[in-house]
Amino acid sequence: MEKLSVREARQPEAIGRQAKLQGWIRTRRDSKGGFSFLEVNDGSCLANIQIVADGDLPNYQTEIKQLSAGCSVTICGTVKPSGGKGQVTEIQAKSVQVHGWADPEEFPLQKKRHSFEKLREWAHLRPRTNTFGAVARVRSQLCQSIHSFFHERNFLYVHTPIITASDCEGAGEMFRVTTLDPANTPRTSDGKVDYAQDFFDRPTYLTVSGQLEGEIYATALGKIYTFGPTFRAENSNTSRHLAEFWMVEPEMAFCTLQENMDLAEQFLKHLCGELLSQCGDDLQFFNDRIDDQLLQRLGDVAASEQFERLSYTEAVALLEKSGESFDYPVTWGANLQAEHERYLTEKVLCRPVIVYDYPAAIKPFYMKVNDDQQTVAAMDVLLPGVGEIIGGSQREDRLDVIEAKMKEQGLQPEDYWWYLDLRRFGTVPHAGFGLGLERMVQFVTGMANIRDVIPFPRTPGNAEF
Ligand code: ATP
Ligand code: MN
Numbered sequence: 001m002e003k004l005s006v007r008e009a010r011q012p013e014a015i016g017r018q019a020k021l022q023g024w025i026r027t028r029r030d031s032k033g034g035f036s037f038l039e040v041n042d043g044s045c046l047a048n049i050q051i052v053a054d055g056d057l058p059n060y061q062t063e064i065k066q067l068s069a070g071c072s073v074t075i076c077g078t079v080k081p082s083g084g085k086g087q088v089t090e091i092q093a094k095s096v097q098v099h100g101w102a103d104p105e106e107f108p109l110q111k112k113r114h115s116f117e118k119l120r121e122w123a124h125l126r127p128r129t130n131t132f133g134a135v136a137r138v139r140s141q142l143c144q145s146i147h148s149f150f151h152e153r154n155f156l157y158v159h160t161p162i163i164t165a166s167d168c169e170g171a172g173e174m175f176r177v178t179t180l181d182p183a184n185t186p187r188t189s190d191g192k193v194d195y196a197q198d199f200f201d202r203p204t205y206l207t208v209s210g211q212l213e214g215e216i217y218a219t220a221l222g223k224i225y226t227f228g229p230t231f232r233a234e235n236s237n238t239s240r241h242l243a244e245f246w247m248v249e250p251e252m253a254f255c256t257l258q259e260n261m262d263l264a265e266q267f268l269k270h271l272c273g274e275l276l277s278q279c280g281d282d283l284q285f286f287n288d289r290i291d292d293q294l295l296q297r298l299g300d301v302a303a304s305e306q307f308e309r310l311s312y313t314e315a316v317a318l319l320e321k322s323g324e325s326f327d328y329p330v331t332w333g334a335n336l337q338a339e340h341e342r343y344l345t346e347k348v349l350c351r352p353v354i355v356y357d358y359p360a361a362i363k364p365f366y367m368k369v370n371d372d373q374q375t376v377a378a379m380d381v382l383l384p385g386v387g388e389i390i391g392g393s394q395r396e397d398r399l400d401v402i403e404a405k406m407k408e409q410g411l412q413p414e415d416y417w418w419y420l421d422l423r424r425f426g427t428v429p430h431a432g433f434g435l436g437l438e439r440m441v442q443f444v445t446g447m448a449n450i451r452d453v454i455p456f457p458r459t460p461g462n463a464e465f
Pocket of ligand 2: 234
C-alpha cells in the first residue's frame with residue numbers, strides 16, 4: 001500500500017486511492033453509531049486528516065477506543081470524499097496499528113492551550129503543536145528561498161569557519177573556544193594565560209559573522225554568500241536577541257552601497273513573495289491567531305515599489321521633530337535604538353525603511369569612510385514589527401584608511417594581515433550585508449519572541465535540549 005502524507009491525502013486527487021498514513025493522534029471522537037473519528041497529524045501541513053474507524057475493526061474496543069493525543073499510529077485505508085467542513089477528503093480505515101501510547105495523565109500537550117513560555121520548557125514536544133509546526137515549515141521554506149534567490153543570481157555559496165581568531169565587530173561579546181583546563185590554566189611567566197598551550201596556539205572564539213572571510217571569496221569570485229550559525233555572548237535578554245542565531249551574508253565585489261541596498265530590497269521581496277505562494281495555509285494560521293496584519297504586511301513588502309530610503313542625518317531630524325518622548329534621547333552621533341527604528345518604520349513612514357550613511361564613530365572599522373569624513377557607507381533595513389533586520393555596508397577598500405581606522409579602534413593591523421592583503425593586492429569596491437534569519441522568521445510569522453522561531457533557543461541561562 002502506498003504511503004501518503006496528510007498533505008497529499010487531503011488533496012481531491014487522492015480520492016479513491018488506497019493509502020497508508022502515519023502520524024500522531026490529535027483527537028479522538030466516538031460517535032453514537034459505534035465508530036470513531038480520529039484526527040491525525042504528521043507535520044506535512046497544518047491540517048489534520050480525519051480517519052473514520054468502524055466498530056468492527058478487530059482492535060476497536062481494545063485499542064482504538066483508548067487512543068488519545070500524542071499516540072503514534074499507522075492507518076491503512078481508502079481516501080474518500082468527506083462531508084465534514086474544512087476538509088475535502090477523509091480516510092475510511094481498514095486497519096489502525098498503534099506504535100506508541102501517550103498516557104493522557106502524563107502527556108503535556110492536551111487540548112488545553114499552553115502559553116509560549118510554558119512550551120519553551122517543552123522544546124522537545126512543542127514541534128507537535130500547530131504553532132511550532134507552522135514555524136518550522138515557514139523557517140524551512142525561507143531557507144530554501146534564500147538559497148534559490150542567490151542561486152538564480154549566480155552567487156557562490158561559501159562556507160566560512162565557525163571557529164575564528166578574529167573579532168569581526170571589534171567589540172568583544174564573543175564565546176571563547178578552548179581546550180585549556182579552567183581549573184588549571186597554564187600561565188606565562190608574567191601571569192597571563194598561556195594560549196601557546198591551547199589547541200590552536202592562540203585565543204579563539206565562535207564567530208560573530210562570516211563577513212571577513214566572505215570578503216576573501218568575494219574579492220576572488222565576485223558574488224558569494226555564506227549562511228550559517230553565528231554566536232554573540234551579548235547579555236541582552238530581549239525578544240530579538242539570541243546567543244546563537246543564523247545569518248545570511250552576501251558579499252559582492254565591484255559593488256556600491258546603492259547596489260547593496262537594491263539587492264537587500266530585492267532579497268526581502270523575494271522571500272516574502274515565495275512564502276506567500278508556498279506557505280499560504282501556515283501564514284493564514286499566523287494571521288488568524290498571532291497577528292491579523294500579517295498577510296497585509298507581507299503582501300506590502302512583496303509588492304512595494306521601493307523601500308523608503310533616508311540618510312541617518314535625515315532620520316535623526318525626523319525623530320527630533322516627532323515630539324515623541326523616547327526612553328533614549330535622539331542626538332546626531334548616537335546609535336538609533338530599537339524604539340527609534342520602530343517609530344520610523346511603524347509610525348512615520350509605515351513601510352520598510354533603509355537608513356544609510358551612519359556616523360563613523362558608532363560603526364566598525366571595515367565600513368567605507370564617506371567623503372564628508374564624518375559618516376560611513378553603512379545601511380540598516382528596518383521592518384515594521386521587528387525593527388532592524390539587515391545590517392550592511394560598503395567596505396573600506398583603501399589600505400591606508402583602513403589601517404588608520406583599526407589603530408583608532410584599538411585593533412592590531414598585524415592580526416588582520418590577510419584581511420589587509422585584500423586591499424594590498426587588486427583592491428576593489430565591495431559591499432555586503434547580513435540578514436538575521438530569526439528576525440526574518442519573526443517578521444513573517446508575527447511571533448513576538450525570537451525564542452519561539454528557532455527550534456532550540458540559546459539565551460543567557462538557557463541551553464537545555
Ligand atoms: P542589534 O542592534 O539589533 O543588536 P546588530 O547591529 O548587532 O543588531 P549586526 O551586527 O548588523 O546587528 O548583524 C546583522 C543582523 O543579524 C541584524 O540585522 C539582525 O537581523 C541579526 N542579529 C544581530 N544580533 C542578533 C542576535 N543577538 N540575535 C538574533 N539576530 C541578531
Ligand atoms: Mn547587536
